[in-house]
């Protein structure tokens with residue numbers, strides 16, 4: 001079992017002089033604040049002597065209750081290990097040895113109460129007398145805190161936002177919004193890196209999915225980077241004009257770290273099948289002419305400015321085909337004309353003969 005130093009020292013303290021039997025004791029915080037609707041995990045530990053009145057002590061039953069008389073009958077047990085069914089929102093995460101941690105799922109107003117833990121051994125029972133006072137906060141004090149001192153961050157920079165409250169809440173219950181639109185990220189910390197203009201806006205966090213218990217907005221202002229964009233297209237050629245049949249390699253670069261295979265390429269806004277930081281274009285035809293952009297994520301955010309490629313038709317090649325075709329056409333025309341002339345001549349001779357014979 002893992003134990004933090006604090007718990008360990010408490011246990012050692014309770015154990016008294018070295019080797020002495022531990023006393024009957026339950027340790028939990030005096031009070032515990034939780035944001036309504038969130039999940040509370042109340043830390044708790046207990047000890048008992050190994051031997052009581054000459055016989056070994058074995059814990060057989062553990063109880064959590066909200067009764068001022070220390071869980072003696074008649075009481076409202078929120079958890080009782082001797083019963084199969086209890087309130088399903090109360091989970092006992094402890095054991096029968098020394099851990100009595102209690103978890104309350106999706107706290108509601110009526111959960112605010114003083115809770116006691118009682119354990120019963122085959123020798124005797126014992127309850128933690130003080131109890132833990134559970135208070136519920138309506139989430140009015142939920143705030144967004146940021147890792148930067150002012151709200152202005154440079155393009156390509158980064159910021160971490162943290163959702164805080166005086167009271168405890170479950171990390172994974174935290175939802176984030178930009179300008180009121182839900183983000184996919186969850187958890188009490190929102191890390192934003194490689195910032196672009198798209199990231200600017202008002203950020204809020206909320207401790208439940210219904211959007212209640214929402215913080216005041218924290219506004220992110222982007223400062224334009226004079227050096228240009230965060231993502232850039234670089235090419236293997238010095239100008240944008242390449243001859244037909246030639247080749248060019250485009251590279252997507254950024255000073256932000258990114259996953260190689262997350263790089264997507266676009267021509268005139270249409271996604272290409274190639275992915276990865278380098279795009280090799282060879283045997284260029286006029287079809288390759290267009291504006292190329294690369295993007296560091298499939299959603300097309302963090303996209304570069306367009307790089308324009310112009311493929312020049314190879315005039316030499318063009319001349320040869322045109323010349324060949326012209327020669328062929330001339331030959332065909334002459335042949336056809338000659339054939340027609342000969343036919344006409346033959347027809348004329350034939351007609352003359354017919355006239356003569358009549």
Ligand SMILES: *[C@@H]1O[C@H](CO)[C@@H](O)[C@H](O)[C@H]1NC(C)=O
Nearest residue numbers: 002003007045093094099101
């Ligand atoms: C008690 O159990 C809970 C849940 O398993 C755990 O998170 C906690 O660290 C334990 N406490 C101690 C003192 O071992």
Ligand SMILES: *[C@@H]1O[C@H](CO)[C@@H](O)[C@H](O)[C@H]1NC(C)=O
Nearest residue numbers: 055056057058121122123124
């Ligand atoms: C409690 O159980 C242990 C182990 O079974 C046994 O040794 C001990 O005598 C029991 N104590 C009492 C008071 O029955």
Ligand SMILES: *[C@@H]1O[C@H](CO)[C@@H](O)[C@H](O)[C@H]1NC(C)=O
Nearest residue numbers: 154155156157225227255256
């Ligand atoms: C990226 O480069 C710009 C300047 O070109 C700089 O301001 C910015 O801090 C850099 N971002 C990172 C994450 O290094």
Ligand SMILES: *[C@@H]1O[C@H](CO)[C@@H](O)[C@H](O)[C@H]1NC(C)=O
Nearest residue numbers: 033136137138141165166167
């Ligand atoms: C939260 O903390 C602030 C100051 O830190 C205090 O004014 C406020 O009363 C606290 N709220 C609760 C519910 O404890």
Ligand SMILES: *[C@@H]1O[C@H](CO)[C@@H](O)[C@H](O)[C@H]1NC(C)=O
Nearest residue numbers: 179180200201202203217219
């Ligand atoms: C962000 O909030 C400020 C003031 O609260 C407001 O002026 C601004 O229009 C908001 N921005 C957006 C994008 O909603």
Ligand SMILES: *[C@@H]1O[C@H](CO)[C@@H](O)[C@H](O)[C@H]1NC(C)=O
Nearest residue numbers: 236248249276278279280281
């Ligand atoms: C793209 O071209 C570059 C340089 O011509 C070469 O180093 C690289 O291996 C090529 N990549 C692919 C996927 O063909």
Ligand SMILES: *[C@@H]1O[C@H](CO)[C@@H](O)[C@H](O)[C@H]1NC(C)=O
Nearest residue numbers: 245246247280281282283284
């Ligand atoms: C480009 O053309 C050469 C020769 O015409 C050929 O061997 C090669 O396979 C072609 N490459 C592509 C990618 O079409």
Ligand SMILES: *[C@@H]1O[C@H](CO)[C@@H](O)[C@H](O)[C@H]1NC(C)=O
Nearest residue numbers: 245283284285286287288289
């Ligand atoms: C260029 O595009 C046209 C029309 O989409 C297509 O018919 C032609 O085969 C393409 N040429 C090459 C060399 O891919």
Ligand SMILES: *[C@@H]1O[C@H](CO)[C@@H](O)[C@H](O)[C@H]1NC(C)=O
Nearest residue numbers: 268269289290291306307308
């Ligand atoms: C490419 O971009 C240039 C200037 O940005 C624009 O004039 C041109 O029409 C674009 N071409 C296409 C095919 O979108």
Ligand SMILES: *[C@@H]1O[C@H](CO)[C@@H](O)[C@H](O)[C@H]1NC(C)=O
Nearest residue numbers: 314315316317318319320323
């Ligand atoms: C192709 O034609 C152009 C003008 O029409 C001419 O300037 C050029 O030299 C020709 N190229 C070849 C290889 O004949």
